[in-house]
Amino acid sequence: MATGLLVTALLAASAQAQSRTDTTPGPSPGPGAPIGTVARTVGDARFEPGPCPKTPEPIEALKEARCGTLTVPENRAEPSGRTIGLGVAIVPAATDKPKADPIVWLAGGPGDDAVGEAQMAIDGGLNRDRDVILMSQRGTYTADPALLCPNVDEFNAHVVGLVYDAPSTERLHVDATKACRDKLAGRGVDLGAYNDAESAADYEDLRAALGIEQWNLYGISYGTHLALAYMRLHPEGLRSVGLDGILPPSRSGSASTWSSFRQGVEGLFKACADQPACNKRYPNLSATFTKLVSDLEAKPVTTTVTVPGSDKPVKVVLDGGTLVNWLTSATHTAEAVPLSLDELAHGNPQRIARQWAGWRTNPKGIGVTSHGLSYGVFCSEWTPYESPDAALQGGRKEFPSFPRSVQAQAPLLTFLHPDCDAWNIPPAARSIRDVTRGDIPTLALSGAFDAQTGADNGPYVARTLDKAKVVTVPYEPHVVFATSKCAQEIAVSFFDNPAAPKTECLKSLKAPKFEIGPGR
Numbered sequence: 001m002a003t004g005l006l007v008t009a010l011l012a013a014s015a016q017a018q019s020r021t022d023t024t025p026g027p028s029p030g031p032g033a034p035i036g037t038v039a040r041t042v043g044d045a046r047f048e049p050g051p052c053p054k055t056p057e058p059i060e061a062l063k064e065a066r067c068g069t070l071t072v073p074e075n076r077a078e079p080s081g082r083t084i085g086l087g088v089a090i091v092p093a094a095t096d097k098p099k100a101d102p103i104v105w106l107a108g109g110p111g112d113d114a115v116g117e118a119q120m121a122i123d124g125g126l127n128r129d130r131d132v133i134l135m136s137q138r139g140t141y142t143a144d145p146a147l148l149c150p151n152v153d154e155f156n157a158h159v160v161g162l163v164y165d166a167p168s169t170e171r172l173h174v175d176a177t178k179a180c181r182d183k184l185a186g187r188g189v190d191l192g193a194y195n196d197a198e199s200a201a202d203y204e205d206l207r208a209a210l211g212i213e214q215w216n217l218y219g220i221s222y223g224t225h226l227a228l229a230y231m232r233l234h235p236e237g238l239r240s241v242g243l244d245g246i247l248p249p250s251r252s253g254s255a256s257t258w259s260s261f262r263q264g265v266e267g268l269f270k271a272c273a274d275q276p277a278c279n280k281r282y283p284n285l286s287a288t289f290t291k292l293v294s295d296l297e298a299k300p301v302t303t304t305v306t307v308p309g310s311d312k313p314v315k316v317v318l319d320g321g322t323l324v325n326w327l328t329s330a331t332h333t334a335e336a337v338p339l340s341l342d343e344l345a346h347g348n349p350q351r352i353a354r355q356w357a358g359w360r361t362n363p364k365g366i367g368v369t370s371h372g373l374s375y376g377v378f379c380s381e382w383t384p385y386e387s388p389d390a391a392l393q394g395g396r397k398e399f400p401s402f403p404r405s406v407q408a409q410a411p412l413l414t415f416l417h418p419d420c421d422a423w424n425i426p427p428a429a430r431s432i433r434d435v436t437r438g439d440i441p442t443l444a445l446s447g448a449f450d451a452q453t454g455a456d457n458g459p460y461v462a463r464t465l466d467k468a469k470v471v472t473v474p475y476e477p478h479v480v481f482a483t484s485k486c487a488q489e490i491a492v493s494f495f496d497n498p499a500a501p502k503t504e505c506l507k508s509l510k511a512p513k514f515e516i517g518p519g520r
Helices: 116-125 150-163 167-186 196-209 223-232 254-272 276-281 287-296 320-345 350-361 371-385 391-399 416-423 459-460 485-496 506-507
Strands: 040-042 046-051 066-073 081-089 105-107 132-136 217-219 238-245 302-305 314-318 442-445 468-475
Touching: 040 196, 046 196, 066 350, 081 116, 081 196, 081 223, 105 223, 105 485, 116 132, 116 485, 132 196, 132 320, 150 167, 167 371, 167 391, 167 416, 196 223, 196 468, 217 223, 223 238, 238 485, 254 314, 254 391, 276 320, 302 350, 302 468, 314 320, 320 350, 371 416, 416 468, 442 459, 442 485, 459 468, 468 485
Parallel strands: 105 132, 105 217, 217 238, 238 442, 442 468
Antiparallel strands: 040 046, 046 066, 066 081, 081 132, 302 314
């Protein structure tokens, strides 16, 4: 999670937007003026039309976008201090007569850039009859400043050749985090200003500067965390909210991550057990996995692999902690999981090692994640409000037979507390973890194979949201909008009619066909 809950390629293009400029504060643009074509100042925030945010690679969905920059205070407690710039891209609706309430896309992470996820949003049909607005959350790739730390990404690639949870790995991990912090602080960045409260205010300032009375939110992964904070802090401008891969601020932290992991992998293992061919070939997959975690933690396996795009050999160490973290993400390729675990159990680590190394060493993952925002959220909103052994307690509860060293590091949150000690920022107000209440129509979407934000978070948030609709999409991993046409249809129908999203497609969904290897 410290490198992004959701691994999404940041692919975008710099496109030139045509605009007119109104340099004085005033009323909203007239009914004939497309959103984002007028410069406007509201309070301490200013929107200025201009070129589209520049991203690593071209994004087809941004070619017709109207773009610009929102300028806001870095720290609203010091409004006369430093300002930051947030890139804005508005993808027009596919109809000539768009609805007046656009959809705002909130990216995952924390640390992913929303502008880079434009293609996902548009391929899913969100702009069918509404404009879709994507703004770079403060600190992310297309923001100014961008709080990127390639050294952390490079370490996360290097760690594939280390024992995952060893004390020596922890020291190197914290050293990389501290070097990142020192670099950003040396540039004058107020590290304590990169959090949900400030980000929610940024989006509310954008709504006012664009002259929009109401809009809708669609948040994925960490974006649901921000959306729930936004709903609590600034509910007045929200028509409806879609949550996909739900991470409630009131529940987020190391212990709940273990719970999510258990839910996702149990769902996958059960799907295998329910298929006669898979169950016959891979009986009791859960026991196989549990034994592998213990065996590898006691005696790690070292191998060498090559990864796509390179013929250079990569050393990979597979221990128990590595296997847990591999499986957290491998639910996205569920069909191959039983075969991969079986091969490992019979002495062939190559399939898992190649996949693990391919993810961690992908050069497209270097220098794109905002670790400044990641740690800004984790270290002000999470770690101050959980005990240092929260991961251990969560691991013991969910997986009592795992070795203690594995239980002590929550999936995707390895060494979180030591990292946050090095990051050294003040805690957020305790209210940031308050439960979100209200009557804003909300769609709570989850995947039954989601091992990162468990499906039980849907009913959890719906308890205090009077107009929430809870939908769990079977056989799908984290962020169902990215992988399921059915989920996309449900989401689009929700924005058409928040009281009655169309869920009929769920009845036709089938379990994945698991890969069956040769018998032994």
